[in-house]
Structures are given as structure tokens and as C-alpha cells.
Amino acid sequence: MRRRLRLPAWTATLTWKAAVFITVMCCALAALLGALVHVSVTRQTVDSAREKALERLTDVTEAYEAGEPLPRFAGVDPPGLPSALRGLATGGRRGTLVAKLDGRPVMWAAGPADGRALAVRVDYSLSARTISGLDKAIVGSSVLAIGATLLVGAFAVTRITRRLHLTAQVARRISAGDLDARVNDPRTRDPSRPEDEVATVSGALDTMASSLQGKLEREQRFTADVAHELRTPLTGLSAAAELLPAGRPSELVQDRVRTMRALTEDLLEISRLDARSEQADLDVHELGPLTERAVRATGTGAEVRIVRDVRVETDRRRLERVLGNLVANAHKHGRVPVVVTVDGPVVTVRDHGPGFPAYLLEHGPQRFRTESGGKGHGLGLTIAVGQSAMIGARLEFADAPGGGALARLTLPVGPEAPDDAP
Incomplete structure (x- = not known):
């Protein structure tokens, strides 16, 4: 049987979950915006280079038809012309394509010329460097934005979790018997300040603790008062039972009186323990x-x-x-x-x-x-x-x-x- 991988305890904290959520959302947003900017700038850059190449092709075509010599960036079936663009030109159509020539990016434009391909090239290095620099800038700014957002988000979430930890700590103190413990969130004490969800929980806990403390104190006082009031009549009843004639009825009365006295003493002891009014003699x-x-x-x-x-x-x-x-x-x-x-x-x-x-x-x-x-x-x-x-x-x-x-x-x-x- 495969054992289920158990994650560390800190991965269950609200701070960790919030940090992961913020990071994932920032990464997704940065990727989306980066892709949109990259596509938009790349399209504009390519369109600009394509228009320039087609303009040159038009000029070179007129020079070729007039029998004038072709410039050095143009030629008929020049070496390095991509085969796909060559086939397009020989088929009687014009087109452009970005390719590498001697290790450098070049924008090719080709058209038909007496059954062959008349082509011109435009240096595309600056445009390629512009796009590459833009991509690096997008990645760098995204990392900085994610880091800054994560820090700000972690700080904001930590403030909330700190208040939640304080509320949990007070709740544990109350459950351990410290009924005087209170959160005392400043947002609950000042009516002019708006309350958030944490303040609402803190206020509810303080109200519950006050109500519980009052109820327990009333019960403790009642138990102590009843036990104290019972001691005097039970003492008299015990003395009276000793004067009864010997016999089974007398034994039953004395047994019940002893039981009542023991119960009364137990109630008094419990009331003292509840009140925490005694100290141990260690x-x-x-x-x-x-x-x-x-x-x-x-x-x-x-x-x-x-x-x-x-x-x-x-x-x-x-x-x-x-x-x-x-x-x-x-x-x-x-x-x-x-x-x-x-x-x-x-x-x-x-x-x-x-x-x-x-x-x-x-x-x-x-x-x-x-x-x-x-x-x-x-x-x-x-x-x-x-x-x-x-x-x-x-x-x-x-x-x-x-x-x-x-x-x-x-x-x-x-x-x-x-x-x-x-």
C-alpha cells in the first residue's frame, strides 16, 4: 500500500496559503500581460520590417524591369533565400519571411521575375534585439512585481493571522480555566471604527467569555452558599441522631446524615477549587x-x-x-x-x-x-x-x-x- 505524502504542518497555515495564492495569481497575471505585450510589439515590429522589405522589393522590381543593375541587398535567386519563399515567388506571388543569413536574422521579400525569384533582404538584427530586450524586461519587471506584491500581501496577511493567533490563544486560556482572559481588539472597543471579520470573532469570543464567567461565578456562589447553609442544620441533625434510641431506624438516620455531611463537604471543596482561592503547600x-x-x-x-x-x-x-x-x-x-x-x-x-x-x-x-x-x-x-x-x-x-x-x-x-x- 502506497503511503500518502504528508506535507509539513506549516503548509496548512493561512499565511502560506495566502502567499501561494498571491504568487500563483501574480504569475498568471504577469504571464498574461507579458504575452499580450510580446505579441503586440512583435507584430508591430514584424509589420514595420515587412513593409520596408516590400517597399525595397517594389523598387528593385522596377530597376530589374528597366535593366538597371541591382543593389547588393537584392538579387535573382540569391543564395540563402528560404526555399518556401523561393517557391512562393516562382509561383507568381509575393511574400516575406524572417530567416537567418550567416547567423544574423534577415527579413526576406521575394516576388516573380521571368519564372525565377527576385528577392531583397533587410537586416532584422535590431528588431530581434528589441523583441529580446522587451522579453527580458517583461520577465524582470514581472519578478519584481511578484516579489513586491508578495511582500505587501504577506505583511497584510500576517497582520490578520497575528490577530487570529491572539484570538486562538485567548480561547485556549479560557478553555484552560482563565476566565479573565480577553482579546480586547481595539476595533471592538471603538464604535466609530468599522469592524472586520476578525474583530467580529474577537468580540464574540469576549462576549462569550464574559457570559460564561458570570454564569460560572453565579453557580460557584450558589454551590458555596448552599453548602454553607447546610452545614449548620446538618450539625444539629447529626447531634440529634446520636440521641435516638439504638436500633435500625437510628442507624439509617445516622447513615443518611453522614452521607449528607460528606456531600456538603465535597461541595464546599469543589467551590474552593473552582474559585482558585487556595494555594498548594508544596x-x-x-x-x-x-x-x-x-x-x-x-x-x-x-x-x-x-x-x-x-x-x-x-x-x-x-x-x-x-x-x-x-x-x-x-x-x-x-x-x-x-x-x-x-x-x-x-x-x-x-x-x-x-x-x-x-x-x-x-x-x-x-x-x-x-x-x-x-x-x-x-x-x-x-x-x-x-x-x-x-x-x-x-x-x-x-x-x-x-x-x-x-x-x-x-x-x-x-x-x-x-x-x-x-
Whole structure:
């Protein structure tokens, strides 16, 4: 199977396409104009030389009929006369033809003379040099015009593409969570200035970002306010539940109260992550022991395998929160055994259940959405993703080979301990 030739990435840019388009159009226009000028000037030059040659032929014909001697540029069946023109003259007709004589261009004119060809020649060197010089001038001026047009066009297109790149850069910043990013194109801020298409796109992006920012801020405030308002009655409800007589109803109430308190704390944590109001307390830790301690704290009995330990720069509390949520999610929605593996700065949590839902693999965790059939609000993995971003780690989700869900957490490596450290 033949492999398709893959062009470099820069050939897909608007600047490159515009440069190619301008070059092709300039070349086509230069070729068309050059051909028209060449044909027009050549025709005028040839017609002028033909008229001069025919005038000489008329004079020489009168001298030949009068029996006068012929000039040196004329003769009967002269050597070098083209055979096509000779045949035309012997056939009783007059004609002209440009040909070479001793390496020089000559305009021949011939007519009938007693069954032979009476011919004259006119030097065509100056006319040929004029046409050749004209062709060179056309080519040279076309190259200069194409170069100048290409430079001006590239400059104009670059100004447009620079604004498009800025708009794309701001869009990427917004998608990464920087909702304060704006293009602020001057054409959109000044109503007196006409807007082009790029300014229209930039203005639409800024409007969309402002609308999105306002909506998310309202949602964050609502989530935080609801969570804060729920904490006080839940605390009282929890205390009241402890006073209930022992029994199944009391256990059910206390279990529901614990679930509500956990949900409230998760909502508060998500609102703080969304607001980006917290800072990570980074320090250097041994990843293996830190992972073992975090897994033991879950009380799930997950297996920990340390293939290669390493020192990482992280926030211990936030990392334990991430690992705890991943292990708890694996036990809640997957199947045992759950294995936590430390291999350098990479920690993987694998279960042997049905794997992650398709929406999660494609779009990441979503709040209040689960499709595994178990209990949950979709907040555990959402918090894990947010806390991972806070400590500069990368959390990825995939289906494990052979079945099961696989969460991979890659942490930034810390400075190595010196060899002579106690």
C-alpha cells in the first residue's frame, strides 16, 4: 500500500496559503500581460520590417524591369533565400519571411521575375534585439512585481493571522480555566471604527467569555452558599441522631446524615477549587510511603506495589485526598482486587470491574453523573482532578488491558537526595 505524502504542518497555515495564492495569481497575471505585450510589439515590429522589405522589393522590381543593375541587398535567386519563399515567388506571388543569413536574422521579400525569384533582404538584427530586450524586461519587471506584491500581501496577511493567533490563544486560556482572559481588539472597543471579520470573532469570543464567567461565578456562589447553609442544620441533625434510641431506624438516620455531611463537604471543596482561592503547600516527600499511608487511611485493603520509589514535590494532604478518592472510587464502582502501583513519579490505581464509562473517558469526570449502577454523585473524581491540578500533577483515565478501570497520576519529580545524606 502506497503511503500518502504528508506535507509539513506549516503548509496548512493561512499565511502560506495566502502567499501561494498571491504568487500563483501574480504569475498568471504577469504571464498574461507579458504575452499580450510580446505579441503586440512583435507584430508591430514584424509589420514595420515587412513593409520596408516590400517597399525595397517594389523598387528593385522596377530597376530589374528597366535593366538597371541591382543593389547588393537584392538579387535573382540569391543564395540563402528560404526555399518556401523561393517557391512562393516562382509561383507568381509575393511574400516575406524572417530567416537567418550567416547567423544574423534577415527579413526576406521575394516576388516573380521571368519564372525565377527576385528577392531583397533587410537586416532584422535590431528588431530581434528589441523583441529580446522587451522579453527580458517583461520577465524582470514581472519578478519584481511578484516579489513586491508578495511582500505587501504577506505583511497584510500576517497582520490578520497575528490577530487570529491572539484570538486562538485567548480561547485556549479560557478553555484552560482563565476566565479573565480577553482579546480586547481595539476595533471592538471603538464604535466609530468599522469592524472586520476578525474583530467580529474577537468580540464574540469576549462576549462569550464574559457570559460564561458570570454564569460560572453565579453557580460557584450558589454551590458555596448552599453548602454553607447546610452545614449548620446538618450539625444539629447529626447531634440529634446520636440521641435516638439504638436500633435500625437510628442507624439509617445516622447513615443518611453522614452521607449528607460528606456531600456538603465535597461541595464546599469543589467551590474552593473552582474559585482558585487556595494555594498548594508544596514539599518534597518519598512517594512510596506517602502512597501506602494514603491507601491505609481508606480502610479498603487495596494492595500497594512499589516498583520504583522516587522523591516528589507535592502537597501531602492534597495528594492523600486524590489517592483516597481514586481508591474509594475503584472499590465503589469497580471490583476487587484494587492494585495501587508506584513506578517512579507515576501512581496507577487499577480495579477489575467494567471500566470507566465512555463519557468519562471522552470528557472527564462530570458532577452528579454516574453510570456504573452504584451509589455516588460523581464528585469524588471531580475533586481528584481539581486537587491534581492544584499540585501540578496530571490525572488520566483509561480502560486497563484485560478489563478494569485504570487511573494514572503523574507527579512532578522533586530534587534528589544527596548521596551522603544521613
